[in-house]
Amino acid sequence: MHTLPPALPATLLKDLDAVLVDLDGTLVDTLGDFAEALNRMLADLQLPAIDPQAIEQRVGKGSEHLLRSVLDHVLSLAGQAPAAIDIEALYPRAWERYQHHYLAINGQYARVYPGAAEGLAALRAARLRMACLTNKPTAFALPLLKAKALDGYFEQVFGGDAFERKKPDPLPLLKACAALGSTPARTLMLGDSSNDAQAARAAGCPVVLVSYGYNHGRPVREVDADGYVDALSELAPAA
8 A cells, every 4th residue: 555645735736837637537527428328329239238337437548448348348247258259349330339429419418527627727827738638539528628618728639549559558648748848747647547647657747636536446545646636626726
């Protein structure tokens, strides 16, 4: 067990030039969107529905991973052996239907977390350069940010398909830092899960995690990070 700071160090933001902000589970609670789109997709494939709680533990590593994990889960529930060949045979149709349904409902079953907009406003007021860095496909991320009036805070938005690899690989963070003209040591990763923290540690970025997001069923304060906040509005005094 790590011995970790209980909250956000007051001096952390004073040594920054830029901030990278995760989307799902950090800015917006999108579990309702995931559940609606996935269950519409499963119905199209004549497969059983999946419970939102089962979806929550699978969020965070990109839509491709989410879809394969959900197919594995529902095939198991249906009493079918979820062999890789079964999932891969279903995947193209599943992805097409999932993308269709997600784009149709994007943001309708989601909510901005309390304090998220206030936190972003404080970071922007502190003249920090900001990018949204998410494993969500760019085609999903951009309309969601716009629908929730969060797009104006960011200079750039990097989805899970923007680079060759996704978080927890450090590559997206390093590429985003380069795009913002900041060094990793002076660029904060602000996220909700071990994916964000592992990527930040490997890239050399400081990392702060929110306590309310999707962390694969694990308490977020068990993850090695530089601080934790219960709402992004807690960043306002430091910023």
